[in-house]
Amino acid sequence: MAYQTIRGTFDILPDAHSSGGSTIQGAAAWRWVEGVVRDAMARFAFEEIRTPVLEPLELVARGVGGTTDIVQKEMFVVERSKESYVLRPEVTAPVMRAYLEHHLEQRGGAQRLYYIGPCFRAERPQKGRYRQFHQFGTELLGSDDPRADAEVIANLRAIYDAFGITGTRLRLNTLGDAADRPAFRDALRAYFAPHADVLSATSRQRLEANPLRILDTKDERERTLLADAPRITDFIGDDARAHYDALKGLLDGLGVPYVEDPLLVRGLDYYTRTVFELESDALGAQGALAAGGRYDGLAQAVGSKKPVPAVGYAAGIERLFIALAEQEVVLPEAPRPDVFLVCLGDAAEAAGFGLAQTLRRAGLAVDFALGGRSMKAQMKAADRSQAAVAVILGDDELTAGVAQVRDLGASAQRTVPIDQLALALTRDAP
Incomplete structure (x- = not known):
């Protein structure tokens, strides 16, 4: 179910x-x-x-x-x-x-x-x-x-x-x-009683229990009666x-x-x-x-x-x-990550997991795909996330100690040393 x-x-x-x-x-x-x-x-x-x-x-x-x-x-x-x-x-x-x-x-x-x-x-x-x-x-x-x-x-x-x-x-x-209320209630009962046949079943109940509630009616026939009803300001x-x-x-x-x-x-x-x-x-x-x-x-x-x-x-x-x-006020949408990590291979996934925590400690919002997906699938996920940049890690990048940083808006790409990623990305963050 x-x-x-x-x-x-x-x-x-x-x-x-x-x-x-x-x-x-x-x-x-x-x-x-x-x-x-x-x-x-x-x-x-x-x-x-x-x-x-x-x-x-x-x-x-x-x-x-x-x-x-x-x-x-x-x-x-x-x-x-x-x-x-x-x-x-x-x-x-x-x-x-x-x-x-x-x-x-x-x-x-x-x-x-x-x-x-x-x-x-x-x-x-x-x-x-x-x-x-x-x-x-x-x-x-x-x-x-x-x-x-x-x-x-x-x-x-x-x-x-x-x-x-x-x-x-x-x-x-x-x-x-509170002391003003009884006289007003009595005046309302006296006014509405001759019109009881016009009142709804709910208002007839209110007439006995609390006639002030009739003043809050949305019924058009009853609202017509209100024009000549007693006013609390007189009491x-x-x-x-x-x-x-x-x-x-x-x-x-x-x-x-x-x-x-x-x-x-x-x-x-x-x-x-x-x-x-x-x-x-x-x-x-x-x-x-x-x-x-x-x-x-x-x-x-x-x-x-x-x-x-x-x-x-x-x-x-x-x-x-x-x-x-x-009023057509534009409301905030769900926040988007600053960085999407694209990791290719077991070694890159392991390194990328630790890198994500490093970048988060630097104040960046970081997302990444789970489950060993292909680069094409991960890049699609990066686009869907609307992250500002994708950080790409593979075997060659790990060996060289660098990462590829791709601007997902402008499609520009640059190489950044891994140990300088946090500084470079926080400097670029809006």
């Missing part, structure tokens, strides 16, 4: 390839993306954190929210020894767990953390949406200062600017504080309103454009006050490149005795690649 990747997952290979009708970029492009993200994070003084992909089920259920689609429909659950675990569907709750477990507040000041890694959701695979997908993001924990909100948004904007992504929109809203308290006004002032001062969207609620229950989403037309109906907000109540939801003010975002790497392709 020929095994294949599970539906909704993919391999990252040395070169780009097609999987499920989508182009999956090669490993070099992924490393480049991660490098750009890490450089931007360093400029904002964010430090990397890595959490396990396997987390307690209760952590995710309590952190993300029991009424969310993630908890109700999309988690990959693992049962073992009467314990339930989940492949993490997002990283914010795990980062908060790590913050609390390791008492990171004792490091002093607000903690600026970032992550890069895979997440898992049992969704229907489609363009830019997979069952194993990859995210990068920030979590700024320990500050309720509006500048923290502005800082993570500025960081998000800086990263997409570094990639050269244009044509994006930053949507912004406030959800107020928020003075503190939340002052926080939101301060944030908008900070973004205006930084020259970060945004569009206020009173219907933006996000799909996770832990958000309070600020929520935001960065959209791109390149992604179609599911247009979010990244999204986030403030989640001051999350720490207590997952067991902390004290609140931990926090704000952050998550960004999809697969969706970033779609936007990069739309």
Whole structure:
């Protein structure tokens, strides 16, 4: 039986390839993306954190929210020894767990953390949406200062600017504080109840469990109803309103454009006050490149005795690649060797094996063929490798203590003493 990747997952290979009708970029492009993200994070003084992909089920259920689609429909659950675990569907709750477990507040000041890694959701695979997908993001924990909100948004904007992504929109809203929510929920229920026959089965369930989720609908009939629906901004308290006004002032001062969207609620229950989403037309109906907000109540939801003010975002790497392709950004390809050794005969193969290690210690990338192949076959392999030069060793060269160095681009060839090869090739290397 020929095994294949599970539906909704993919391999990252040395070169780009097609999987499920989508182009999956090669490993070099992924490393480049991660490098750009890490450089931007360093400029904002964010430090990397890595959490396990396997987390307690209760952590995710309590952190993300029991009424969310993630908890109700999309988690990959693992049962073992009467314990339930989940492949993490997002990283914010795990980062908060790590913050609390390791008492990171004792490091002093607000903690600026970032992550890069895979997440898992049992969704229907489609363009830019997979069952194993990859995210990068920030979590700024320990500050309720509006500048923290502005800082993570500025960081998000800086990263997409570094990639050269244009044509994006930053949507912004406030959800107020937890105390503001009940009155807004009641107002939404009162508004939508007479229209229950128009609502989908999913939205009718949300009407009872969490009517804010209806504001996130993509159903066109339901979106028509939203035009006259109550707005959260009519229910928020003075503190939340002052926080939101301060944030908008900070973004205006930084020259970060945004569009206020009173219907933006996000799909996770832990958000309070600020929520935001960065959209791109390149992604179609599911247009979010990244999204986030403030989640001051999350720490207590997952067991902390004290609140931990926090704000952050998550960004999809697969969706970033779609936007990069739309903008025709040229991505790095698999690295090519500097040198390809062509060895003719047993003695040359033995000498060439040691020579490869010598050249590598000098900082050169070296490849060679295995299995005693003919010179013609080895030269074809050298051409396929796209190495800069081929170093040819045979019995005559070994006797004379030299090697033939052939420029594979210009087809020029010269003779170089073997003991001077490393110096000559490193001098010529770009």
